[in-house]
Amino acid sequence: MKKILVTGGLGFIGSHTVVELVNAGYEPIIVDDLSNSHPKMLDQLAKIIGHVPQFYKLDLCDEHAVKQLAADEPEIAGIIHFAAFKAVGESVNFPMKYYRNNFYSLINILTAYWEKPLNFVFSSSCTVYGQPEQLPVTENAPVKAAESPYGNTKQIAEEILKDMIASGGSKYKVISLRYFNPVGAHPSALIGELPIGVPQNLVPFITQTAIGKREKITVFGNDYNTSDGSCVRDYIHVVDLAKAHVAALQLMEKESFSGYDVYNLGTGKGSTVLEVIKAFEESTGVKLNYQIGPRRGGDVEQVWGDVTKSKNGLQWQTELGLDVMMKSAWDWEKYIAENPL
Numbered sequence: 001m002k003k004i005l006v007t008g009g010l011g012f013i014g015s016h017t018v019v020e021l022v023n024a025g026y027e028p029i030i031v032d033d034l035s036n037s038h039p040k041m042l043d044q045l046a047k048i049i050g051h052v053p054q055f056y057k058l059d060l061c062d063e064h065a066v067k068q069l070a071a072d073e074p075e076i077a078g079i080i081h082f083a084a085f086k087a088v089g090e091s092v093n094f095p096m097k098y099y100r101n102n103f104y105s106l107i108n109i110l111t112a113y114w115e116k117p118l119n120f121v122f123s124s125s126c127t128v129y130g131q132p133e134q135l136p137v138t139e140n141a142p143v144k145a146a147e148s149p150y151g152n153t154k155q156i157a158e159e160i161l162k163d164m165i166a167s168g169g170s171k172y173k174v175i176s177l178r179y180f181n182p183v184g185a186h187p188s189a190l191i192g193e194l195p196i197g198v199p200q201n202l203v204p205f206i207t208q209t210a211i212g213k214r215e216k217i218t219v220f221g222n223d224y225n226t227s228d229g230s231c232v233r234d235y236i237h238v239v240d241l242a243k244a245h246v247a248a249l250q251l252m253e254k255e256s257f258s259g260y261d262v263y264n265l266g267t268g269k270g271s272t273v274l275e276v277i278k279a280f281e282e283s284t285g286v287k288l289n290y291q292i293g294p295r296r297g298g299d300v301e302q303v304w305g306d307v308t309k310s311k312n313g314l315q316w317q318t319e320l321g322l323d324v325m326m327k328s329a330w331d332w333e334k335y336i337a338e339n340p341l
């Protein structure tokens, strides 16, 4: 079985990808520093995949520890690199924390396996497009000046990977995956998103409001130039997203693939904030206490992805709609309320 290192493998997208790797016949090896994840996710994963996955608790910023990891795990076929800080607002207040963590970890893991011919998947983001001029946005759209240090780390990491391949000095193959808005949870409701503190993202805020942890949710602006005035995003189910990582590995395993490429991961369809709220209410039968508030600083008005390249190149497409995204996120919220970790 091919071993795949999954950095940040106990996080939201990482844990779902671990499941899909096992489903596809790979052996995931999780590396996580637990800074934004819970150790009990290992047991939760075991309930789904039937065994406790191999796990290294390790800070990827620690160069010596990463070298030791490469010595202990020399026979890996690929790396899926999720480990990174991801809160846009926090990155504005603590830029050095973000630059240090997101760059050191990337550079350390790349360097540790430098001699190996392996396939590397990088978690990027649609944040690199800013507010695109044309929608849906394709991978060829210009990369805009990032709105936040977090966005900068994604853009510059993509450049680092491109430069690395262009130099011809490594034996890596690399795919960057630009995520739109990942939401939802595994159908088992055993794994899902675990925001620390007050959620910044829409769907965890919705589910926490519905369960009574938050009094109400505020829709950030209804005066945008969209169908109902609220912002438009391309929400994608995390299980669909996880499967795309397996597809990216399988593409790189082909001899015909070489070098570096980038793919959008979305559904190709935009939804407004108010449509998401409606979908939640309809798919769960739970009424949501919401109000309209002012715009949130830094939000782009609307973005959704052109996924033609992903469909053709990765031989992958999304299967799950907004109703399943909302229902699964709600099932996870209820599970975690009844079974606190």
Ligand SMILES: O=c1ccn([C@@H]2O[C@H](COP(=O)(O)OP(=O)(O)O[C@H]3O[C@H](CO)[C@H](O)[C@H](O)[C@H]3O)[C@@H](O)[C@H]2O)c(=O)[nH]1
Residues within 6 Å of the ligand: 086, 088, 125, 126, 127, 180, 181, 200, 201, 202, 203, 205, 217, 218, 219, 220, 221, 231, 232, 233, 273, 296, 299
């Ligand atoms: O309480 C809330 C939270 C969010 N929203 C709205 O819901 C939409 C989605 O907001 P999220 O915070 O869930 O997602 P973003 O699109 O802002 O952020 C996502 O896209 C960013 C790039 O634009 C980064 O990649 C980030 O990590 C990723 O979560 C936005 O219109 C936002 O204004 C609300 O109305 N109320």
